[in-house]
Amino acid sequence: MIILNDIKVAFGDFMALKGIDLQVEEGEFFTLLGPSGCGKTTTLRSITGFIIPTSGTVSVNEKDITNLEIEKRNIGMVFQNYALFPSMTVYENIAFGLKVKKVPKDEIKKRVAEIGQKVDLGPAQMAKKINELSGGQQQRVAIARALVNTPSIICLDEPLSNLDAKLRVQLRNELKDLQRRFGITTIYVTHDQEEALTLSDRIAVFNEGVIEQIGKPDEIYNYSKTEFVCNFIGDINKLDANFLQKANIESDKKCYIRLERMYVNSPGSKHVVVDDAEVVASEYYGLYIKYTLDVGGSTVKVIEKNSGVPMYEMGEKVKLSFDPDNVLQYD
DSSP, rough: EEEEEEEEEEHHHHHHHEEEEEEOOTTOOOEEEESSTTSSSHHHHHHTTTOOOSSSEEETTTTEEEOOGGGGGGGEEOOOOOOTTTTTTHHHHHHHHHTTTTTTHHHHHHHHHHHHTTTTOHHHHHHGGGGOOOHHHHHHHHHHHHHTTTEEEEESSSTOOOOOOHHHHHHHHHHHHHHHHHHHHEEEESSSSHHHHHHHHHEEEEEEEEEEEOHHHHHHOOOOOOSHHHHHHSSEEOOOHHHHOOOOOOSSSSEEEEEEEESSOOOTOEEEEEEEEEEEEEOOSSSSSHHHHEEEEEEEEEEEEOSSSSOOOOOOOEEEEEEEOOOEEEE
């Protein structure tokens, strides 16, 4: 178990972390999510020892490691650019840390072969130089190098951000599969909301050096605690005063609703119905269709599952409906 207690980090007059409290359970895939400069990487580096906090404590299994040297923390690290040695073979890259620790050659050979098999790097790949590998293979080498030292924790700092979209999706599935297979406690840093939602057991959403919310992916998405979280996670409609009046909703708070929580021409029993909506744009994605509607001067977007029926035409009048219980409200 990893516990961060009131972690603060200052760089001169700039307070990068303003009091971070979080707890990561053993075997959990825990993601630090947020925009650039929000403090997620600084938090990761405080855990790994690359940064010593200005105040607060980092503990692992009830042992205070706040000021412990990096090499004594038993934490594996996978960097954004993988930080592999291009002049070395795959085998030499994975074995590097063991050689530094002066592990016997026979033991190194055995452990490298075992970890290579677990991450699908066979003898043919082991003999190759890093620049001969695909992006996916390089990622597996970086993970193997981190895991071969049998760490209790592995930390990954945006390891998929340099890859193209298709490969990112493929590798995040592989990454989650590897994590489940090893059962290792994993802390993952990303700015990609979809990546966080699909990979994580729990997510901490960062904003300007503080944590706005910690929760399971569905909690973060469906029950966003703050206005920042609801805007940062996924697409959402902000309902203006004009729309709220048409929908007969009285509120002095800021109101939002997810796109898939609104419906076209299919009102439910609890739904509020707005009759005078007009289709002004549509985007076809195959699995679903995104419609932009004008509701008496207010713009809302709706995601409809593709059921195979003809799409609504531009200028077509439709009925918009939604359950008012799905409106998120913030002071």
